Amino acid sequence: MRFFLIFFLTLGPVCAGIAFLTAGRSLCLGRAARIALGAALLACSLKFTWFGVFGGHVFLPELPSRAIHVLSVAYDFVLVLAALGAVWASGRWVVRLARRVRPTDLRPARGTDLTRRRVITGGLACVAAGVAAKGVYDGVRLPDVVKVELEFPDLPPAFDGYRIAHLSDLHVSAAARADRTVGVVRLVNDCKPDLIAITGDFVDGTADRRSVDVAPLADLRAPDGVVGCTGNHEYYSGWAVWRDVFRSYGIRVLENERLLVRRGNETLAVLGENDPVSRDSDIHIAASMVPHWAFRILLAHRPTRLAEHAAYGVRLQLSGHTHGGAVRGIDRFVARANEGHVRGVYREHGLTLYVNSGTGQWAGFPTRLGVPPEITLLTLRKAPEARFPEMNPENRASRVSCAMCGDVVECPRTKRRKRCRSQSVSF
Numbered sequence: 001m002r003f004f005l006i007f008f009l010t011l012g013p014v015c016a017g018i019a020f021l022t023a024g025r026s027l028c029l030g031r032a033a034r035i036a037l038g039a040a041l042l043a044c045s046l047k048f049t050w051f052g053v054f055g056g057h058v059f060l061p062e063l064p065s066r067a068i069h070v071l072s073v074a075y076d077f078v079l080v081l082a083a084l085g086a087v088w089a090s091g092r093w094v095v096r097l098a099r100r101v102r103p104t105d106l107r108p109a110r111g112t113d114l115t116r117r118r119v120i121t122g123g124l125a126c127v128a129a130g131v132a133a134k135g136v137y138d139g140v141r142l143p144d145v146v147k148v149e150l151e152f153p154d155l156p157p158a159f160d161g162y163r164i165a166h167l168s169d170l171h172v173s174a175a176a177r178a179d180r181t182v183g184v185v186r187l188v189n190d191c192k193p194d195l196i197a198i199t200g201d202f203v204d205g206t207a208d209r210r211s212v213d214v215a216p217l218a219d220l221r222a223p224d225g226v227v228g229c230t231g232n233h234e235y236y237s238g239w240a241v242w243r244d245v246f247r248s249y250g251i252r253v254l255e256n257e258r259l260l261v262r263r264g265n266e267t268l269a270v271l272g273e274n275d276p277v278s279r280d281s282d283i284h285i286a287a288s289m290v291p292h293w294a295f296r297i298l299l300a301h302r303p304t305r306l307a308e309h310a311a312y313g314v315r316l317q318l319s320g321h322t323h324g325g326a327v328r329g330i331d332r333f334v335a336r337a338n339e340g341h342v343r344g345v346y347r348e349h350g351l352t353l354y355v356n357s358g359t360g361q362w363a364g365f366p367t368r369l370g371v372p373p374e375i376t377l378l379t380l381r382k383a384p385e386a387r388f389p390e391m392n393p394e395n396r397a398s399r400v401s402c403a404m405c406g407d408v409v410e411c412p413r414t415k416r417r418k419r420c421r422s423q424s425v426s427f
């Protein structure tokens with residue numbers, strides 16, 4: 001926590017310095033204008049400081065949602081401008097080196113060069129502002145509904161076509177208040193799912209401040225109910241109080257527990273595992289309360305420990321936590337921190353994992369670039385066994401593929417593992 005605090009508090013001012021040195025100097029401004037530009041960039045970069053000064057924690061602001069969005073756009077603008085400025089400065093160094101070997105008379109006149117630099121600086125500022133605004137807009141807007149069909153050869157026939165609305169990482173906060181929750185609930189109910197599953201990180205903040213923003217979740221409707229599991233943020237937000245609040249909203253949070261859904265003689269078991277932050281994360285307790293013939297679906301906040309879950313007969317694991325990486329490029333690092341899983345479908349150890357990209361976004365950094373927020377409508381289908389060679393016990397866990405690039409990352413013969421082409425999976 002202390003590392004993240006220091007990192008985020010220093011990242012902004014460092015980027016403001018880079019943006020000032022690269023873009024500001026090239027404009028050849030007067031002294032007063034340079035001071036004004038530097039002060040403006042520094043003010044934009046101090047988002048987390050303003051969060052702490054004007055209300056709430058540095059990572060948990062208690063400001064009007066519009067103010068949080070504007071401060072976030074300003075902060076992201078500085079980060080993007082610094083990145084673009086650094087690239088441009090590197091390019092200029094290359095050009096300068098090239099010019100040293102050119103005849104002097106081919107160099108552009110000084111006035112022309114200044115005009116060109118000002119045009120480029122203005123262009124970079126416009127691009128940075130556009131990227132920052134789009135990033136925050138995607139971070140706080142209503143999610144897309146993503147439809148995914150998952151096939152299982154051993155799915156009980158009564159559950160062929162069963163629909164689960166999967167939400168994760170709602171992060172209801174001062175940046176995403178009741179009006180957004182109402183919109184999410186409307187989208188989910190319009191899907192008409194059989195079951196609604198929420199895989200943790202419901203809320204940021206205490207119940208006395210945020211319960212009014214979470215309350216619309218009480219309007220979620222599905223014939224088999226609304227179930228969930230805890231995420232790490234539940235334990236930062238006073239879970240002992242939130243537990244009773246969610247219960248009063250009709251949301252059954254499975255704390256190492258299970259829910260049995262019956263269709264005739266066939267049973268679907270939904271297991272919930274506590275997040276490891278609770279220090280009470282144990283699939284064994286829930287799995288031991290399930291009949292051996294039941295088809296097992298696990299709700300686990302983090303997309304990890306697949307081999308352990310598969311050993312307990314879990315056929316489908318629903319997870320979140322990664323926010324899909326939030327920003328293209330950074331998602332590779334997020335995948336590495338989560339055993340190679342960041343978003344979408346993975347099949348390993350005879351288990352299918354679906355990682356939701358996040359229905360909301362954390363208030364401290366409400367930005368998404370290329371990774372939109374989502375509600376997943378999963379439809380379970382029964383498929384012929386011939387299409388699933390890993391279901392054969394001899395093949396199970398012997399062929400592991402990367403969900404991003406398709407590389408086989410475990411040799412079926414020697415069992416040795418390697419890094420995949422996309423570098424999203426390594427062992």
Ligand SMILES: [Fe+2]
Nearest residue numbers: 201231232321
């Ligand atoms: Fe999380």
